[in-house]
Amino acid sequence: MKRVVAYTGNEVVSEAMRQIEPDVVAAYPITPATEVVQTFSGFVNDGIIKTEMMTVESEHSAMSACVGASAAGGRAMTVTAANGLALMWEILYCASGNRLPIAMTVVNRAMSAPINIHCDHSDTMGARDSGWIQIYSENAQEAYDNIVMSLPIAEAKDVLLPIMVCFDGFIISHSIERVELLEDKQVKDFVGEYKPQYPLLDLDHPKTLGPLDLQDYYIEHKRQQHEAMKFVPDAVLASAKRFEALTGRKYGLLESYKLDDAEVAIVVLNSAAGTTRSVVDMMREKGLKAGLLKIRMFRPFPAELIADKLGHCKAIAVLDRCDSFGAQGGPVAHEVRSAICNLSKVPKVIQFVYGLGGRDLNIDDIEEVFGELKKVAETGKVEKAFDYITVRS
Amino acid sequence: MSDKLPGWRDIPIGGMILEAGNSAKYETGTWRSSRPIWDADKCINCLQCWIYCPDSSILVKDEKMVGIDYFHCKGCGLCASVCPDKVQAITMEIEET
Numbered sequence: 001m002k003r004v005v006a007y008t009g010n011e012v013v014s015e016a017m018r019q020i021e022p023d024v025v026a027a028y029p030i031t032p033a034t035e036v037v038q039t040f041s042g043f044v045n046d047g048i049i050k051t052e053m054m055t056v057e058s059e060h061s062a063m064s065a066c067v068g069a070s071a072a073g074g075r076a077m078t079v080t081a082a083n084g085l086a087l088m089w090e091i092l093y094c095a096s097g098n099r100l101p102i103a104m105t106v107v108n109r110a111m112s113a114p115i116n117i118h119c120d121h122s123d124t125m126g127a128r129d130s131g132w133i134q135i136y137s138e139n140a141q142e143a144y145d146n147i148v149m150s151l152p153i154a155e156a157k158d159v160l161l162p163i164m165v166c167f168d169g170f171i172i173s174h175s176i177e178r179v180e181l182l183e184d185k186q187v188k189d190f191v192g193e194y195k196p197q198y199p200l201l202d203l204d205h206p207k208t209l210g211p212l213d214l215q216d217y218y219i220e221h222k223r224q225q226h227e228a229m230k231f232v233p234d235a236v237l238a239s240a241k242r243f244e245a246l247t248g249r250k251y252g253l254l255e256s257y258k259l260d261d262a263e264v265a266i267v268v269l270n271s272a273a274g275t276t277r278s279v280v281d282m283m284r285e286k287g288l289k290a291g292l293l294k295i296r297m298f299r300p301f302p303a304e305l306i307a308d309k310l311g312h313c314k315a316i317a318v319l320d321r322c323d324s325f326g327a328q329g330g331p332v333a334h335e336v337r338s339a340i341c342n343l344s345k346v347p348k349v350i351q352f353v354y355g356l357g358g359r360d361l362n363i364d365d366i367e368e369v370f371g372e373l374k375k376v377a378e379t380g381k382v383e384k385a386f387d388y389i390t391v392r393s
Numbered sequence: 394m395s396d397k398l399p400g401w402r403d404i405p406i407g408g409m410i411l412e413a414g415n416s417a418k419y420e421t422g423t424w425r426s427s428r429p430i431w432d433a434d435k436c437i438n439c440l441q442c443w444i445y446c447p448d449s450s451i452l453v454k455d456e457k458m459v460g461i462d463y464f465h466c467k468g469c470g471l472c473a474s475v476c477p478d479k480v481q482a483i484t485m486e487i488e489e490t
Binding site: 097098099100160198205206207208209210211213216217218220221223224227228 | 398399400401404405406407408409410411412413
């Protein structure tokens with residue numbers, strides 16, 4: 001039976017984690033993800049679930065404890081944001097390098113300084129090279145669905161990589177939405193019992209994890225991680241297919257909206273996709289063949305699929321909620337450019353940084369971007385390839 | 394070195410070592426820049442070298458030294474330095490490449 005609730009993004013995450021009931025959750029509270037840890041620890045304290053909740057002294061310790069729990073053979077989860085993710089940095093690489101399928105929710109928030117608790121993607125974009133799978137979520141429903149779907153992806157036999165499920169701080173984490181939840185048993189059955197492949201606690205098969213790995217082997221192990229990422233798209237689609245059978249909600253590696261015949265398109269992640277979708281409709285009414293490409297899986301980057309979806313456009317704008325200071329645009333823009341650069345006919349690309357520190361991206365901002373795209377499409381010329389929007393001049 | 398080692402498809406993931414005690418199979422002898430030379434005639438079998446060797450590379454049989462395990466010996470020279478001054482059964486020589 002379908003359970004429809006009015007929950008915040010954070011509440012649905014704690015609800016998903018309660019239903020998954022991992023063996024270990026080690027977490028340290030940080031805005032805007034605090035509520036998840038708070039609510040979840042309440043479930044543990046009240047004896048509703050048997051998860052071992054480790055209240056550690058920092059995010060570095062939270063991720064370290066997850067690494068230990070996962071290496072031992074347990075299913076480990078955590079939650080963080082922004083500077084908390086930054087403090088985990090060293091251990092993010094230990095999780096992926098040791099091939100531990102830890103599932104982490106990251107509530108996207110701006111990096112200090114200046115200190116700011118609101119949304120942008122500087123935190124997870126900074127971790128894009130850490131060997132974690134990254135899935136982005138537009139709203140609370142997607143955040144819930146992605147967290148449930150994340151475990152079978154990370155734990156897939158050929159994958160065994162940690163996974164981040166990301167969604168926008170405050171915009172989603174603190175807004176109440178209508179969300180459809182699964183029954184507890186459905187979630188339990190969906191994620192299944194975790195069967196670790198190389199548990200340290202399997203005393204009949206003693207093994208060493210994390211030994212010194214020098215010039216004669218290290219690059220072979222990194223090559224394996226590269227290979228494991230190749231299996232992720234299939235694992236994401238397999239998880240999505242089972243999830244669709246359960247809920248009717250369909251997920252892919254990305255979502256395209258009115259893109260098939262679009263001449264101009266915007267590429268964006270997370271909650272801004274919702275606003276952009278509305279503006280696409282408004283542009284269509286005005287006669288502009290506008291479209292949207294929302295990237296759901298950013299790591300591994302579905303480059304071929306993106307080239308396939310965008311190749312026919314005349315002009316594309318990539319909106320990044322993160323800057324790579326000194327570069328010619330944000331990380332998503334760079335990836336999209338790389339994905340299409342070898343096409344025989346390459347669409348023109350303009351790139352914008354928007355919404356840093358929680359600055360709203362409004363309808364008129366997106367209309368302006370489509371206005372620029374229209375000009376580029378008509379003239380075939382790019383006057384300015386990279387700029388900030390939603391900023392005072 | 395790289396020619397005889399397995400490729401990335403043929404090794405456990407994540408640097409994991411799935412076989413207990415397999416460090417015996419790992420050749421550290423290639424790290425050596427100088428080589429201990431043992432003179433059996435001078436040796437008094439005090440076994441100070443056997444006690445101090447950090448790589449268990451002093452080979453002993455029936456409480457007598459029988460040789461040096463060059464597959465593992467890293468050439469640190471501790472054995473030569475603990476060999477009594479009056480004995481000097483172990484001397485270090487530059488490793489020929």
